[in-house]
Amino acid sequence: MREVSFETLMALVPNAPDFRPDWAAIWALWPAVMEPLDKCPQDPIHHAEGDVGLHTRMVAEALIALPQWRALDEHARSILFCAAVLHDIGKPATTEQQPDGRISARGHARVSTLMARELLWRAGAPFNWREAICDITAEHLVPFWLIEKSDPKRVAIMTSWRCRADWLCLHAKADTLGRICEDQQAVLDNIALAQENFAEHDCLEQPFAFANSASKVAFFEKEDRDPHYAEHADFRCKVTIMSGLPGSGKDHWIKANRSDIPMVSLDNIRAEIGAPSTGNQGRVIQAARERAREYLRAGQDFVWNGTNISRTLRAKPLSLFRDYNAQTEIVYVEAGPDILFSQNKSRSDIVPQAAMDKLIRKLEPPQNWEAHSVIRVLS
DSSP: OOOOOHHHHHHTSOOTTTOOOOHHHHHHHSHHHHGGGGGOOOOTTTOTTOSHHHHHHHHHHHHHHSHHHHTSOHHHHHHHHHHHHHTTTTHHHHOEEOTTSOEEOTTHHHHHHHHHHHHHHHTTOOHHHHHHHHHHHHHTTHHHHGGGSSOHHHHHHHHHTTSOHHHHHHHHHHHHHTSOOTTHHHHHHHHHHHHHHHHHTTOSSSOOOOSSHHHHHHHHHOTTOOTTOOOOOOOSEEEEEEEOOTTSSHHHHHHHHSTTSOEEEHHHHHHHHTOOSSSOOHHHHHHHHHHHHHHHHHTOOEEEESOOOSHHHHHHHHHHHHHTTEEEEEEEEEOOHHHHHHHHHTSSSOOOHHHHHHHHHTOOOOOTTSSSEEEEEEO
């Protein structure tokens, strides 16, 4: 993959006085990702303008023409501009023609997010800047339909913990202006109502303020939970869940910060039972869960050590721990490409580069709503 630097990315964000994007240079950043956009069709009912590449340019140009975008500081403008460029890069991989002739790209938001994260991580982009772009990309469809949901308040509150809502609505406005469709004004009206909904629940410019961390976790777990309810937080123990790619430094962090409590390590269990690191991990997971239950029943703090790089992988152990009324803490450890690959080579169990690349493409850093607390260790 072509090497791109963060400085190069920032230099391509349009600036005053003309705010003119250099599309040739932007497309040349990642040709293998950007060029397929120009050949990817879209449903003419929602995108009469044509292919994804044309739509992407129209969205970005609509964004930079908005007074609200120009009024932002340089940092915020760069986040929103890069989100506009990257928000649909997953469409070529997800676009299908339906039996009735319509064109769909179901799941493109998540695929675009994973692709954008890898591109920006390899470019050395700062974590918070990168994740702000990924958050907008992941949630960019929400303002279109939020007001039509059965419980828009709940959706708004949840979204505010996943993405900055005012930026999300600004992106959605540009996304709508950057297309040709008959219902454009209706969609713009929906976005305006979504923004009002965020503002009404005090979560337009910041996450909704829960009474405490237990209330936050309960709200995301239980659909009928009142967001204003102050959950009783009388935990029996605390579980530290590690998250990070192989070689990122999880073991080093544990030795320096949690060496005084027991650890359930998936790597150690594999070694104990002679299980391979690839293939079906059912036996390993089952053994780890049984060991964790022993600590949970005893009210013993412990560390759950594994890669846990996706939300799905974290969800099951987190649910188990909370069933035993444990306080959950996720420690996410991330290293840049040079450090990660170097540290992987120094491991006793080196992860092959092809396998590492697959893991990188699946990476979803934990968000603050997933646990009672989230610690990020970045290098």
